[in-house]
Amino acid sequence: MSTEQIPEKFSGWLGHEPEAAKGKMVWGEFEPKTFEETDVDIKISHCGICGSDIHMLSSGWGPTPYPCCVGHEIVGKAVRVGKEVKNIKVGDRVGVGAQAQSCLECVDCKNGNATYCKKAVNTYGSIYPNQKDKSYGGYSNYNRTHGAFVVKIPEKIESADAAPMLCGGVTVYSPLVRNGCGPGKTVGIVGVGGLGHFGVLFAKALGADRVVGISRKNDKRDDVLKLGADKYIATGEDKDWAAENARTLDLIICTVSSEKMPMTEYLSLLKVGGTFIQVGAPDGGNLPPINAFTLITNGIKVGGSLIGTPQEIEEMLQLAADKGIKPWIEVRPMKEANQAIIDFEKGMPRYRFVLEN
Structure with a gap:
């Protein structure tokens, strides 16, 4: 049970057209997916910038369902946890990668290949199976994701370092x-x-x-x-x-x-x-x-190869914790997200930008 007041609408950097990829996102409210008892609400502390964000903002991989809030390297604190979620509790430091949901029932899901599920929902820019809800990403203050795709962050890894590992x-x-x-x-x-x-x-x-x-x-x-x-x-x-x-x-x-x-x-x-x-x-x-x-x-x-499953993310994070792996990152304030994606496109990061709330 969370003691924190969670807003009904979340806020983030929204792309309304392909020009958003040129640093023209607009901060605004959006309606997260309907909360279910399998979901986790996360108060975001960090979100990495990935090349996929630019492709999606610009409709480079096909028509983007605008408005779109990108970002799928999300780290923060679990502030609301559905009753059916067993792996996460309120207060845990958690992360979400590029996938927010799958059917969890098909052959691929059961064989450790949920990444390739035909009903997979991306962390942003996807329409949920109910055809009503849309997924929104981590250039924002909160995120809502199915608990099966939320992972704990090992204590030894700093939040800013963990974020770009979740996709990149x-x-x-x-x-x-x-x-x-x-x-x-x-x-x-x-x-x-x-x-x-x-x-x-x-x-x-x-x-x-x-x-x-x-x-x-x-x-x-x-x-x-x-x-x-x-x-x-x-x-x-x-x-x-x-x-x-x-x-x-x-x-x-x-x-x-x-x-x-x-x-x-x-x-x-x-x-x-x-x-x-x-x-x-x-x-x-x-x-x-x-x-x-x-x-x-x-x-x-x-x-x-596409991305990785939550199980692979957990294994990778543990390897990083055990081996002391530290990515080369530059942290930028969330409020400077537009400038950060402009600099990203110029090839400036050595080697990942991470936005911080």
């Missing part, structure tokens, strides 16, 4: 774990930005023998080596990088989302039987073509 972190953690990252493996991380810097941190924490950061320019070399990478490749500046590093990696996680990226050269870095996993999601969804013989003559696999 688990988006690379999940495919690393599911594709065997660990001792004896060599792992490449393509695109060392907000997602990619987590890729380096978690690949090392999971015990990979060798981690290689791969980016276009040399300006991130020192950062990537400080993050723990064993090697850095600048594809736009290192001569003959593909030939010199051919068949050296067991696994590549690609956070880049561009139709112009050198896909054939990336795939050539894989050992026979190696795996390439795409997590970067470009507007329109198009990637460079892949030649069939590139796959056949090297025996390699190409796949994709």
Whole structure:
């Protein structure tokens, strides 16, 4: 039972049109989903800024149901907990990632793949199955989410550090774990930005023998080596990088989302039987073509990965707590959210922005 007065309407930064992605969100009230006894209300302290926020504000991934309040790296205090929620109690410090609900009954949900449930509800910009309620995100003062998708934050992790792990972190953690990252493996991380810097941190924490950061320019070399990478490749500046590093990696996680990226050269870095996993999601969804013989003559696999389940988020957070993993972040006041997304689009974060109430 909460002693805190929770408003009937929540308030946050709302995008009303694609121009919102250019720093033109407007602070205002919105109607959260109807409270059910499976839900948790969270008083938000921090919310990370993710590239997905910009895609959604701009309708880059399809028409956005405006008004939309983005943000799916939410940390705060549970202030109201439904009677059917068993894993969270009022007063807990909790987090929510990019998913707010699933059916919890289909084969995928029961097999630990709730991320891929066909009835999944995103933390923002989704219409609930009742066709009346809409999900709103964490650039706001409160959030309401199904308890199955709310996780506790370990004491050893600061709230600002935990926030970007809830989407950015688990988006690379999940495919690393599911594709065997660990001792004896060599792992490449393509695109060392907000997602990619987590890729380096978690690949090392999971015990990979060798981690290689791969980016276009040399300006991130020192950062990537400080993050723990064993090697850095600048594809736009290192001569003959593909030939010199051919068949050296067991696994590549690609956070880049561009139709112009050198896909054939990336795939050539894989050992026979190696795996390439795409997590970067470009507007329109198009990637460079892949030649069939590139796959056949090297025996390699190409796949994709979405986000991560609540169980994977909990495992990742515990790993971060145990290993003392600390992301590279810059905290901005929530009131400066518009300027923060402008600076985000300029490529200024090293390597994640986190908004703070």
